[in-house]
Amino acid sequence: MEIVMENFSQEKYKRAKKRVDELKGFYIHLAVYIVINTFILLNIYMHTDNFWRWEHFITLMAWGFGLMFHGSRVFGVNPFLGKDWEERQIKKYIEEDKEEMNKFK
Template identity: 45%
Template sequence: MDTNNISKQERAAEKIKQIKGFYIHLTIYVIMNIAIIAVNTVAQINNGWSVFDALFFFGHLITPAAWGLGLFFHGMKVFGFRTFFSKEWEERQIKKYLDEEKKEYEKYK
């Protein structure tokens, strides 16, 4: 078998492993944060807080926010950070303007 194909296959397998790891991380994030918020809400209600106050207590948001930030960067690493003004976007814009100029030029030929 060609060594180039092996390395492509290994890279593809590694990428799939990274994507799978991200989705496992996301699943654990959702399950654990639901559990943490539920336990904290019940504890606050038992301490005499109203349901509304207990659900929207700032302390509940610290864990999901901090962990969510980590999850965000994990996703950025796995899926790649693509900004709106990426290199590909610049190339598409240049091609678009060159095509427009070419059409204008051909119009007056």
């Protein structure tokens, strides 16, 4: 029984560590996004007469979409497939496999 509890604790620790690593990765991505885009926009602002042109914000927007998708994956928000979509798909395929296995018995 002690071995089972130890394995359970190790699995729990691994899942928690993975989650913390995902969060840390997102926050690092966010920090780099802010620093780099601030530098780019300040550089453009200081060296051009017309700052408010859409071309100056392409990097900000494109990278922002990537950051948004990264955040949605890390925080479990999926506006396209719903909250439980992945879990439902896993259960569906497990049930299909069970049915296939029962056919051969």
